[in-house]
Amino acid sequence: MHSMTVTRWLAAAGALMLSSLATAQVRISEIHYDNTGADVGEAIEVSAPAGTDLTGWSIVLYNGSNGASYDTDPLPTPVPATCGARGVVVLNYPANGIQNGSPDAIALVNGTTVVEFISYEGVFAATNGPAAGLTSVDIGATQNGTEAVGMSLQRDVAGVWTAGTSTFGACNDDGVEPPDPEVASVTVSPPSVTVAVGSSVSLSASALDASSAPIAGVPFSWNSSNPVVATVSGTGVVTALAEGDTVVSATAPNNIAGTSAIHVTAVTQPPVTDFHINEIHYDNLGTDAGEAVEIEGPAGSSVAGFSIVLYNGNGGIPYGAPQMLSGNLPTSCTDRGVAFVTYPQDGLQNGAPDGIALLNASGQVLDFISYEGSLTALGGPAVGLTAADILASQTNAPVDTSLQRLSTGIWDSVLSSFGACNPESPVPPTNTILITGRTASDAPLPVGYEDQIFGQLRSPGGVTIPSTFTWVSETPAIATIGQNGVFRALAAGTAIFRATAADGTTSTISLPTHVGEESTTAQYGNNTEFGEPLDSDSSDDIIVRRREFTSSYSPVRNSPNWVAYAIDATHFGSLDRCDCFTMDPELPSSLPQISTDDYTGSGAIAGYGIDRGHLARSFDRTSASLDNARSFLFTNIIPQASDQNQGPWAQFENYLGDFARLQNREVYVITGVAGNKGSLKNLGVVTIPTHTWKVALILPRDTGLAELRDYRDVQAVAVIMPNDPGVRNVPWQDYLRTIDEVETLSGYDVLALLPDAIETAVESNTQPPIAAISGPAGSIEEGSSITLNASGSLDPNGSVVSYEWDFGDGTTASGVAVTHGYAQDGVYHARVTVTDNDGLAGSAVFAVIVTNVAPVVGAVPGGNVNVGAAYTVAGTFADPGADAWTATVDWGDGSVPSTASLATMAFSLTHTYTTPGAFTVTVTIADDDASTSSTHTVLVAQPAPGLAQAIPLIDQLVAQNKIPRAVGTLFKAQIVAAQRLIARGNNPAAVVILRALVVQLDLLVRLRQVTAADVAPLRSLLVQTIGSLGG
Structure with a gap:
């Protein structure tokens, strides 16, 4: 574990106490860490001036229970113009990614400088990381787990935090910055301190306003009242020079000051x-492993209650939790015994300096040592004591070595022997072998994959001795190894390899292997969804399709031509890099079998660094071990100049990966090589390209080819980079090119499946026209017209030359403005497609809402009919829509209503009544959405009683002088005769008489003695009666 240097600590403290720009301009502006149920939408927002470059900035999360950091994430960059002159960037976290406090904290860090260190639900001091030694500032607002999903804590422009509905991605602290408050008091921490001669201690000063609220960004001048005893630097570092007392003051610009009393004592050592x-x-080559501390004492002695306390040389205070001992010391050697405690990776800091104290059960310090320098404890159980420097250190030491106190009291670096007594005297020095390339703490090598290890013969003085090595696998069933140090995992377990130098010196290394696992959470799709790149010669394209990427491997280059893959947030995890470069078993076995050794030493021959460069980035495949391992297959690896790979290429990879990892976007990438500048080691096997290229399409999450409608639905970025040394510090943006330029260089058509209009715009950066439609708001009724206008359409780099309309109802038109009528109700999407002078097209849609108009039924007159006679209802109706209509007649007599489907706006339905009475007839006309009705009354009578009504009608014609009285007397006689026949059941005879009477009426009309209107009531009654009698 690496401790923070004094310089870094002071820089961090200075950022909180002295910086006026960073604190005021870049700040944490919104957080969400807890809600009811499972935490959802956890995030941190940072506000800054628009355009701010946040490269190197990060958010570090701190655990209040032990003061240690538990997560670090880089900030997206640059800051967009979210709200005028300011903008925000957002880091999203998984469920429970941000701890729920009581308390916990967040540090905003620029490089190694802490700009803000805020906490929620309390305050605490950080024990490691960039904020080590700093005390957090409580924001004064909390989330207790009862809040609804969608709430957050937000900071306003005045710096006040409140709870509200989350606005991540939008500004909540913009506006006019409040005026700087006046300093009313200054506090110096600690207010008093005791320090030994020759030691240093850092003080911090805080400015408070009249309400005792802290003021950020206040500069202080520091002064010691007795510089003979102790001096103070301009950043508050006190250096003790002689025994005595002094007062150190920190003064704000308005001469308000605070003080700390400094007491300097002589150096005190712990008792013998x-x-x-x-x-x-505490330190070794690669990731620290096997960290431990051993104590020694009389055999059989009780060490129950003894403890080991670790000290941070930066500040002289303890760090981590004390390790407790128990039981009695065994008889490890003669009359002495040892016991040891282990620590996790980075559990012991790496010095410059750091210390370790041994305490007995009463808390008395029994031993206090330091390494990589001397330190005096300023806190904890060893306060006031100065540690004894062991004058030995570890820097990139072999994993199996340690620092041991020999019987002479001298500390030496030898093979570790925790749990056993140390040598009585220094071991005679011999040559040793340092094996590098992979360590036991690296991720286990997956079965079927390879790596390479190297031997280095070293003299006792640490000088490298040239030598050859013989490699042997002592576990051949688990892994094999070649004489170039390339080894392959065959089964899960621990592989042991032995290296023997030419002088006979030998050493072994043990490395873990395992069976790799595929991710169950990563969501992979079609890597070539936008088209499989094609060129004019497919003979050098061996296509290998994997979940993680699709590759075209060249048997000429012996490396890939191109690799296509997608990136989304599910592809990222916590897996370490495999570092297992291996020939892809999907390739034909007849090809040269490339191994990592083909690249080893190639940079020395070329005269510049050459990396095994990933086309699909390894970090983008870290959700499971096999997903990551496959990114190391040589179908994904090219010879890449180190300066390019670790410079602008890495910058561009970070830029693309952050869209998927931090901004919930989908990124499709096609990347490859071009040109030939020789081969690795000049062997003519693996070609070194002159250029690398990459095309990326950035879309919303879970969006693909099927969802693209317009070139504005996708953000396209393309680069061409020279595969040369000397470009490490060149911004990747300097290599931006069009996709057309990439295709010209590579010879590949990379986005063949994009719709032509989108492909043309995306690949050439020639933008198609932007269509726009204006029209009336609201809705129209069916049968009416609407006027739509596309004159608001524009072309960013040309002119619109045509307008084509599709009204959504099967009809089309041309022109800038059009008028169209809709015959039927519904929602129609009128689309205009505009084409510019480049032949590119754009479209827009206008939703037209057409409402239904109910049909209107014309009046239907009433009527009379005898029982058994057919009664017909007929009429018309009006409807402006082209609907399908249905006529329904309820005859009012309890019978089943009659219905009929209508093709025209007219109806006619017939019904026979079986009982007499007055019935209300209801005619209803319905279209597909609404209906209207009309009613009238029909009188139904029995034939004979009904015929009696004829006599009054005849008398009325006589009284009106329409017919002579004699004719009337004749007509009535015929009526009476018919009634008698009906009464006797002789209906046919009655029908003959009544028909004769109808003929006589018609004759009178033809002779113009009466009009048809005069006799119409009588004639209608006779006809109805005839019909009811079956005549």
């Missing part, structure tokens, strides 16, 4: 005891 710290291991 029979217990001491005996062996330690």
Whole structure:
């Protein structure tokens, strides 16, 4: 574990106490860490001036229970113009990604400088990381787990935090910055301190306003009242020079000051005891492993309650939790015994300096040592004591070595022996072999994959001795190894390899292997969804399709021509890099079998660094071990200049990966090589390209080819980079090119499946026209017209030359403005497609809402009919829509209503009544959405009683002088005769008489003695009666 240097600590403290720009301009502006149920939408927002470059900035999360950091994430960059002159960037976290406090904290860090260190639900001091030694500032607002999803804590422009509905991605602290408050008081921390001669301590000053609220960004001048005893630097670092007392003051610009009392004492060592710290291991080559501390004392002695306390040389205070001992010391060697405790990776800091104290059960310090320098404890159980420097250190030491106290009291670096007594005297020096390339703490090598290890013969003085090595696998069933140090995992377990130098010196290394696992959470799709790149010669394209990427491998280059893959947030995880470069087993076995050794040493021959460069980035495949391992297959690896790979290429990879990892976007990438500048080691096997290229399409999450409608639905970015040294510090943006230029260089058509209009715009950066439609708001009724206008359409780099309309109802038109009528109700999407002078097209849609108009039924007159006679209802109706209509007649007599489907706006339905009476007839006309009705009354009578009504009608014609009285008397006689026949059941005879009477009426009309209107009531009654009698 690496401790923070004094310089870094002071820089961090200075950022909180002295910086006026960073604190005021870049700040944490919104957080969400807790809600009811499972935490959802956890995020942190940072506000800054628009355009701010946040490269190197990060958010570090701190655990209030132990003061240690638990997560670090880089900030997206640059800051967009979200709200005028300011903007925000957002980091999204998984469920429970941000701890729920009581308390916890967040540090905003620029490089290694802490700009803000805020906490929620309390305050605490950080024990590691960039904020080590700093005390957090409580924001004064909390989330207690009862809040609804969608709430957050937000900071306004005045710096006040409140709870509200989340606005991540939008500004909540913009506006006029409040005026700087007046300093009313200054506090110096700690207010008093005791320090030994020759030691230093850092003080911090805080300015408060009249309400005792802290003021950020206040500069202080520092002064010691007795510089003979102790001096103070301009950043508050006190250096003790002689025994005595002094007062150190920190003064704000308005002469308000605070003080700290400094007491300087002589150096004090812990008492000499029979217990001491005996062996330690804190640093080694690669990731720290096997960290431990051993103590020694009289055999059989009880160490119950003894503890080991670790000290941070930066500040002289303890860090981490004390390690407790128990039981009795065993008889490890004669009359002495040892016991040891282990620590996790980075559990022991790496010095410059750091220390370790051994305490007995009463808390008395029995031993206090330091490494990589001396330190005086300024806090904890060893306060006031100065540690004894062991004058030995570890820097990139072999994993299996430690620092041990020999019987002479001298500390030396030898093979670790935790749990056993140390040598009585230094071991005679011999040559040793340092094996590098992979360590036991690296991720286990997956079965079927390869890596390479190297031997280095070293003299006792650490000088490298040239030598050849013989490699042997002592576990051939688990892994094999070649004489170039390339080894392959065959089964899960621990592989042991032995290296023997030419002088006979030998050493082994043990490395873990395992069976790789595929991710169950990563969501992979079609890597070539936008088209599989094609060129004019497919003979050098061997296509290999995997979940993680699709590759075209060249048997000429012996490396890929191109690789296509997608990136989304599910592809990222916590897996370490595999570092297992291996020939892809999907390739034909007849091809040269490339191994990592083909690249080893190639840079020295070429005269510049050459990396095994990934086309699909390894970090984008970290959700499971096999997903990551496959990114190391040589179908994904090219010879890449180190300066390019670790410079602008890495910058561009970060830029694209952050869209998927941090901004919930989908990124499709096609990347490859071009040109030939020789081969690795000049062997003519693996071609070194002159250029690398990459095309990326950035879309919303879970969006693909099927969802693209317009070139504005996708953001396209393309680069061409020279595969040369000397470009490490060149911004990737300097290599931006069009996709057309990439296709010209590579010879590949990379986005063949994009719709032509979108492909043309995306690949050439020639923008198609932007269509726009204006029209009336609201809705129109069916049968009416609407006027639509596309004159608002524009072309960014040309002119619109045509307008074509599709009204959504099967009809079309041309022109800038059009008028169209809709015959039927519904929602129609009228689309205009505009074409510019480049032949590119754009379209827009206008939703036309057409409402229904109910049909209107004309009046239907009433009527009379005898029982058994057919009664017909007929009429018309009006409807402006082209609907399908249905006529329904309810005859009012309880019978089943009659219905009829209508093709025209007219109806006619017939019904026979079986009982007499007055019935209300209801005619209803319905279209597909609405209906209207009309009613009238029909009188139904029995034939004979009904015929009696004829006599009054005849009398009325006589009284009106329409017919002579004699004719009337004749007509009535015929009526009476018919009634008598009906009464006797002789209906046919009655029908003959009544028909004769109808003929006589018609004759009178033809002779113009009466009009048809005069006799119409009588004639209608006779006809109805005839019909009811079956005549």
